[in-house]
Structure formats: structure tokens, C-alpha cells
Amino acid sequence: MISNLGLPYQGIGSWTYEINHFLANNASIDVVLSPTDQPNSRFIFCKKKPWHKWHKINRNYFLKKWVAGEYIQALLKLGEAKHPLQILVIDDQVLLEAVALIKHRLPPGSSILFYYHGHSLSWSSSLQEKVDRVLFLTEQGYLDTIKNLERFTPRVHVLGNGIDPSLFFPISESVKRERKVEMGWGSEDLVLVWMSNSRPVKGLHLFQQMIPYLLEINDSIRILIIGNKESVSDHPRVVQAGLISGEKVAYYLQMSDFYFFTSLWKEGFGLSLAEAAQCGNYIITSANGGIPSVVSEYPRCTLIHKPNVLEEWIEEFRSILEANNWKTASLANEGSDFYSLEAWEKRLLEILNN
Known part of the structure; x- marks a missing residue:
């Protein structure tokens, strides 16, 4: 496995949680190359170096010798045993390109797999021909890829993401009411959650403009913003939780009623959507990616x-409240278990073993 993030990952992340889980519970991955802070025989320290201003003179040379040099050296050393290597590159297309450039130097039968956490790909023919398999998050990501490219040659799997059911699950209405009171709110207040970072593509600036209109709809509405560090609103009915652990995210999602996902780009997946669904939220989201x-x-x-049109969000939310049918007897996700951590783990194992 190759990653540009240190594994096992010690910070707060999205896909890193499931990768940590997989590495801890499966022996299918023999070696992990990453900027790990726990180096040993399995977790080997490798780190990307920054591009220099002159890299365009001979891009491939600097990519192999400098930017991804430590990864390439480690791979070639592993190849000295003459056994075919199955290389799973996690999300980083620069590292993928570097590995593809030296594929001919690896033992015969070696293969390259790419686990992509974006939506669709735009690859050159030469890169496609060296990558054996691509693991997409959704089927739509794959379909948009072949729609936008004249050719796409790797074998494809739809792997998705995995949600830990021991963290993300619905709670009873009575416990929800208790948690709202603990927050200083009324037990029957309606809680809206927005969660992401402050990058423009995540739409926080759009949601910030929505806040006054959403609060006007009903005096019982409370808004909780997770992930963003900067102040968004000083309204007393708006609370900012900042960057918090996965356990705390689950706590808040279980307590909330609505989840707004204002993404303004082609999302690969939107992991928080599945987390919010597993906790029983009503989701209002853009239809991107x-x-x-x-x-x-x-x-x-x-x-x-039409996610860039502010009124679309406000009027849709107003209509949902007026219809008063957004609650159901069951809070559990009636959908399949495709996005459970166990199902994701099983799919990844099958891919690696076939």
C-alpha cells in the first residue's frame, strides 16, 4: 500500500479511519509505504518531496528521482525478491504516475491498483495502460469517467466507503431530547447540522448566507456547524463545534434532525452523508458528482x-417542514448495507485476493 498520509493515521480524517481499521484487522497488506511516525518492518517511512521550479525541464526524471524518489527506491528494493508486487496506491495521482513510470522495472506479473477518492478521472492513454485496476467510490464516478474520455482501459471496481456502525447509529427520540437539553436547547428544538471544512467548494459561504433565512422559518431551529474554525455567525441559535473527533461527530449527528451538505463540486462520495444517514438525519444535499x-x-x-441558487435550499427546507412528513417511525437507514464498514472491508479483501 502506498499513501501520501502517514499510516496508521493519527489525526482526524475521512478515509483514513477505514484504512486504519483494515490494516489493523487484515494481513493482506504486507508493506505500507507512507510518511509514518511508527516505522517498522511493515510500515516503511517514505515521504514526497516538493517540486522544484525547474521540474518541467524533465518532469519524469524529477518525479522518479526526487518527488517520489523514496517510494520508488522502496518499491525497487521490495522487487529484488523477484516476487510479483501488487501495489495499491491510495488516492495520490502523482505517486501513481511515478509508480507507473517504473512498472517495467518491477518483477513480471506485478500490478498497480488505484483507490480513487475523487469523482471522475482524466488520464492519458499511457497512464491507463500501466494501471491494472481502478477502485471508484461510486458507479457514477466510473460512468462519468468513460463518458468524458474516448478510451479507458483499466479494470474497474466500485468499492465505496465504510461507515463504522459502532459509532454511527440512530438513537431513541428520548435520548435525542436529553442531548438537546444538555446543549442548552429545548428538547423539541429542530437541529440542523452543516459539516465540512471552509474550502469554497464545500459551500460554507453559501450556507452562511442561508443562516438568517433558515432561522426565520421557525424559532425552534438551532444550527450546529462542525469542522470550520473561523466564526460564521454570532447568532445565539448558531453553535460552532470546530474540528472534532469522529466520536464527537457521531454524538452530534445522532442528536440532529437535518443535515445540510452544500458541496459545490463533483464529490467522489461525501462520507459525511452516509454518516448522517446512519444516524437517521433528514438530508438536504446538492446533486453533485x-x-x-x-x-x-x-x-x-x-x-x-441548482445548488448555487440560495432560494432552492431555503424553499425546499420550508416545504419539507410544512409537509411535516420528514420524520418516520424508524430512524435506521432503510437502504442496503453497502456502506457499512464490514461490507466495505469484505469488498476490498475480494479485490485484493482476485
Whole structure:
């Protein structure tokens, strides 16, 4: 396995949680190359170096010898045993390109797999021919890739993401009411969660403009913003939780009623959508990228097809409240278990073993 993030990952991340879980519970990955802070015989320290201004003179040379040099040296050393290598590159297309450039120097029968956490790909023919398999997050990501390219030659799997059911699960209405009171709110207040970082593509600036209109709809509405560090609103009914652990994220999602996902780019997956669904939230989300695939089997969801139009979100939310049918007797995700951690782990094992 090759990663540009140190594994096992010690910080707060999205896909890193499931990768940590997989590495801890499966022996299928013999060696991990990453900027690890726990180096040993299995976890080997390798780190990308920054590009120099002159790298365009001979890009491939600097890619192999400098930017991804430590990874390439480690791979070639592993190849000295003359056994075919199965190389799983996690998300980083620069590292993938570097590995592809030296594939001919690896033992015969070696293969390259790429686990892509974006939506669709745009690759040259030469790179396609050296990558044996691509693991997409959604089927739509694959379909958009072949739609946008004249040719796409690797074998494809749809792997998705895995949600830990021991963290993300619905709680009873009585416990939800207790948690709201603990937050200083009324037990019957409606809690709206927005969660991501402050990058423009995540739409925080859009949600920030929505806040006054959302709060006007009903005096019982409370808004909780997770992930962003900068102040968004000083309104007393808006709380900012900042960057928090996965356990705390689950705590808040279990307590909340609505989840707003204002992504303004082609999402590969939108992991928080599946987390919010597993906790029983009603989801209001843009229809960008792989998002429709992620929520396709979740009934308490509304897709916004014009996500840059502020009024679309506000009026849709107002209509949902007026219809008063957003709650159901069951809070569990009625969809399949495709996005459970166990199912994801099983799919990855099958891919690696076939």
C-alpha cells in the first residue's frame, strides 16, 4: 500500500479511519509505504518531496528521482525478491504516475491498483495502460469517467466507503431530547447540522448566507456547524463545534434532525452523508458528482439540482417542514448495507485476493 498520509493515521480524517481499521484487522497488506511516525518492518517511512521550479525541464526524471524518489527506491528494493508486487496506491495521482513510470522495472506479473477518492478521472492513454485496476467510490464516478474520455482501459471496481456502525447509529427520540437539553436547547428544538471544512467548494459561504433565512422559518431551529474554525455567525441559535473527533461527530449527528451538505463540486462520495444517514438525519444535499449514488437508497433525502441558487435550499427546507412528513417511525437507514464498514472491508479483501 502506498499513501501520501502517514499510516496508521493519527489525526482526524475521512478515509483514513477505514484504512486504519483494515490494516489493523487484515494481513493482506504486507508493506505500507507512507510518511509514518511508527516505522517498522511493515510500515516503511517514505515521504514526497516538493517540486522544484525547474521540474518541467524533465518532469519524469524529477518525479522518479526526487518527488517520489523514496517510494520508488522502496518499491525497487521490495522487487529484488523477484516476487510479483501488487501495489495499491491510495488516492495520490502523482505517486501513481511515478509508480507507473517504473512498472517495467518491477518483477513480471506485478500490478498497480488505484483507490480513487475523487469523482471522475482524466488520464492519458499511457497512464491507463500501466494501471491494472481502478477502485471508484461510486458507479457514477466510473460512468462519468468513460463518458468524458474516448478510451479507458483499466479494470474497474466500485468499492465505496465504510461507515463504522459502532459509532454511527440512530438513537431513541428520548435520548435525542436529553442531548438537546444538555446543549442548552429545548428538547423539541429542530437541529440542523452543516459539516465540512471552509474550502469554497464545500459551500460554507453559501450556507452562511442561508443562516438568517433558515432561522426565520421557525424559532425552534438551532444550527450546529462542525469542522470550520473561523466564526460564521454570532447568532445565539448558531453553535460552532470546530474540528472534532469522529466520536464527537457521531454524538452530534445522532442528536440532529437535518443535515445540510452544500458541496459545490463533483464529490467522489461525501462520507459525511452516509454518516448522517446512519444516524437517521433528514438530508438536504446538492446533486453533485457521486452524491446521488450515495443516497440513492436512503428515503429521507432531498437533492438540490441548482445548488448555487440560495432560494432552492431555503424553499425546499420550508416545504419539507410544512409537509411535516420528514420524520418516520424508524430512524435506521432503510437502504442496503453497502456502506457499512464490514461490507466495505469484505469488498476490498475480494479485490485484493482476485
